Amino acid sequence: MSHHARNERHRLTELLAAAGPGAPTLCDGWTTTELAAHLVLREHRMDAAAGIRIAFLADWTAKVQERYARLPYPRLLSMFSDGPPLLSPFALPGADEAANTVEYYVHAEDVRRASPEWRTDPGDAVGAAEDVDAGLAEALWGKLSPLARLETGPTSPVGLVLRRPEGATVEAREGIPVVTVTGEPGELVLFAFGRGSHARVRAEGDARARARLAEALPLPGR
Numbered sequence: 001m002s003h004h005a006r007n008e009r010h011r012l013t014e015l016l017a018a019a020g021p022g023a024p025t026l027c028d029g030w031t032t033t034e035l036a037a038h039l040v041l042r043e044h045r046m047d048a049a050a051g052i053r054i055a056f057l058a059d060w061t062a063k064v065q066e067r068y069a070r071l072p073y074p075r076l077l078s079m080f081s082d083g084p085p086l087l088s089p090f091a092l093p094g095a096d097e098a099a100n101t102v103e104y105y106v107h108a109e110d111v112r113r114a115s116p117e118w119r120t121d122p123g124d125a126v127g128a129a130e131d132v133d134a135g136l137a138e139a140l141w142g143k144l145s146p147l148a149r150l151e152t153g154p155t156s157p158v159g160l161v162l163r164r165p166e167g168a169t170v171e172a173r174e175g176i177p178v179v180t181v182t183g184e185p186g187e188l189v190l191f192a193f194g195r196g197s198h199a200r201v202r203a204e205g206d207a208r209a210r211a212r213l214a215e216a217l218p219l220p221g222r
């Protein structure tokens with residue numbers, strides 16, 4: 001396993017353990033148990049993992065995930081923490097970093113930010129302290145452009161630009177009017193994956209365009 005994916009796997013395992021089974025997450029209404037089962041399924045059952053993205057296989061995926069969710073919670077966490085089995089595609093050199101850095105970062109935040117102690121202040125969203133180290137932030141930024149076009153492009157009803165506080169931008173969708181969403185790389189990744197209501201980001205642009213965007217993609221305070 002490579003550096004960032006390995007670290008995020010460890011962080012996610014610790015967060016899942018601390019939260020305990022059955023705790024809420026930000027992920028599709030799943031509890032921590034269901035999220036842990038999803039993570040194990042992705043690496044251990046490639047026959048079922050396809051249903052994560054392919055609609056007509058989703059029922060089979062759900063059945064296999066339910067079976068994993070019945071396992072003792074510590075066993076699920078151990079299976080995830082140990083990494084992919086040797087015959088899993090995720091065990092190929094470079095695959096863990098390419099496929100899992102963003103996945104594990106987002107799911108770690110799904111657990112962390114579902115806690116009642118988590119607060120996002122929309123009034124000071126961009127100025128809030130960043131919780132991602134510099135190396136991981138750059139890795140997330142490097143993956144943001146194609147992910148933003150894939151995840152938010154088809155959903156956004158307006159032109160959409162994602163911007164770092166220092167000025168670098170990614171165009172998620174062409175169009176007029178344009179809304180610019182500003183935040184640190186990790187926060188923009190969370191926004192792109194539909195976690196904007198729990199992200200430290202700020203949307204700027206025409207008020208009506210911002211309202212249209214907020215109807216399609218969650219923003220802080222909504």
